[in-house]
Amino acid sequence: MAKSNKPIVWGLFAAGGTVTAFVIPALVLLTLLPALGVVPELLAYDNLRAFAGHWLGKLVLFAIIFLSLWHAAHRLRVTLHDFGVRADLLVAIAVYLAAATGSLAAAYYLLRL
Amino acid sequence: MSQRQIELEVLRYNPETDTEPHFQRYSVLCEDEWVVLDALNHVKATIDPTLSYRWSCHMAVCGSCGMMINGEPKLSCKAFLRDYEGVIRVEPLAHFPIQRDLVTVIDDFVTKLRRVKPYLIPKEEKSIEAGEYLQTPAELKKYKQYTLCINCMLCYAACPEYGLVPKFIGPAAISLAHRYNQDSRDGGREARQQEIAATEGVWECSFVGACSEVCPEHVDPAGALQQVKIKSTIDWYQEHLMPWRNK
Numbered sequence: 001m002a003k004s005n006k007p008i009v010w011g012l013f014a015a016g017g018t019v020t021a022f023v024i025p026a027l028v029l030l031t032l033l034p035a036l037g038v039v040p041e042l043l044a045y046d047n048l049r050a051f052a053g054h055w056l057g058k059l060v061l062f063a064i065i066f067l068s069l070w071h072a073a074h075r076l077r078v079t080l081h082d083f084g085v086r087a088d089l090l091v092a093i094a095v096y097l098a099a100a101t102g103s104l105a106a107a108y109y110l111l112r113l
Numbered sequence: 114m115s116q117r118q119i120e121l122e123v124l125r126y127n128p129e130t131d132t133e134p135h136f137q138r139y140s141v142l143c144e145d146e147w148v149v150l151d152a153l154n155h156v157k158a159t160i161d162p163t164l165s166y167r168w169s170c171h172m173a174v175c176g177s178c179g180m181m182i183n184g185e186p187k188l189s190c191k192a193f194l195r196d197y198e199g200v201i202r203v204e205p206l207a208h209f210p211i212q213r214d215l216v217t218v219i220d221d222f223v224t225k226l227r228r229v230k231p232y233l234i235p236k237e238e239k240s241i242e243a244g245e246y247l248q249t250p251a252e253l254k255k256y257k258q259y260t261l262c263i264n265c266m267l268c269y270a271a272c273p274e275y276g277l278v279p280k281f282i283g284p285a286a287i288s289l290a291h292r293y294n295q296d297s298r299d300g301g302r303e304a305r306q307q308e309i310a311a312t313e314g315v316w317e318c319s320f321v322g323a324c325s326e327v328c329p330e331h332v333d334p335a336g337a338l339q340q341v342k343i344k345s346t347i348d349w350y351q352e353h354l355m356p357w358r359n360k
Binding site: 006 | 352
């Protein structure tokens with residue numbers, strides 16, 4: 001039997017899962033703090049903008065956003081399959097397209113900084 | 114020793130006379146420390162000799178007495194009556210065709226097991242005079258857990274993916290392939306990958322994890338499958354992006 005090409009989507013999914021598990025909880029906390037009016041010096045607008053403005057910062061942010069979106073898309077695809085939705089090709093196109101759109105938007109806004 | 118009146122609801126099916134399976138109730142006086150298998154043996158010995166089911170060792174080693182007990186895949190020799198209240202429903206393992214009563218047709222699993230070559234394929238053939246294939250404790254530890262599989266098929270009955278996609282090679286067979294792939298003496302990984310790195314191999318697994326929850330020997334098939342996925346992914350990138358590494 002031929003070996004599957006699933007590793008392309010699964011490799012990104014696994015990487016996204018790792019990133020999501022480690023980074024997203026921290027990001028949620030760091031985003032909630034300013035939202036609740038607590039802005040430590042480190043998270044001041046100028047500091048964050050400078051971080052996102054640097055090419056390395058852009059790369060890190062893009063990697064986190066792209067991998068997380070891809071992870072969520074693949075998880076959703078598998079979950080729908082488990083729930084009995086059998087239109088896998090349609091589901092795959094829809095969820096990966098959503099992830100791609102989000103990633104492209106992230107790339108666009110990062111590059112404009 | 115105290116006794117308790119147990120109500121068993123057992124799925125019956127005789128392909129010669131029945132058009133479809135039905136439940137039959139048995140009320141039996143059981144000892145408190147009995148397991149479900151003891152209760153079935155008691156039924157067969159005293160009430161209904163036609164009741165059919167597989168069992169052999171009565172000590173969670175042979176792997177033949179797997180059944181759905183109150184909807185959960187269990188070895189009936191390990192399912193203590195004291196852990197259940199009310200009527201205990203006993204059915205054949207899910208996802209397998211019924212041969213008769215609690216006996217299932219297991220050909221699908223046996224064929225899949227053969228396909229993954231679950232035996233040692235020596236890296237280098239040695240003559241008997243050349244001595245044993247030596248292995249360090251650390252090398253043994255890498256695969257020992259996966260040798261504990263007793264082929265009881267509880268993981269197949271628990272796996273929703275196997276229920277949805279019967280072509281899926283499934284938890285136990287892939288874990289056993291992984292067992293030999295992890296063995297320092299073995300050189301058969303490439304041959305096994307042809308089966309387990311295919312779409313109906315490890316990639317049908319969506320990591321529900323039910324296989325590891327029901328495994329009576331704590332093999333953790335779900336963990337084995339995730340390791341197979343990681344290794345197969347590394348393989349894929351090496352084969353497609355590093356062509357100079359291909360032979």
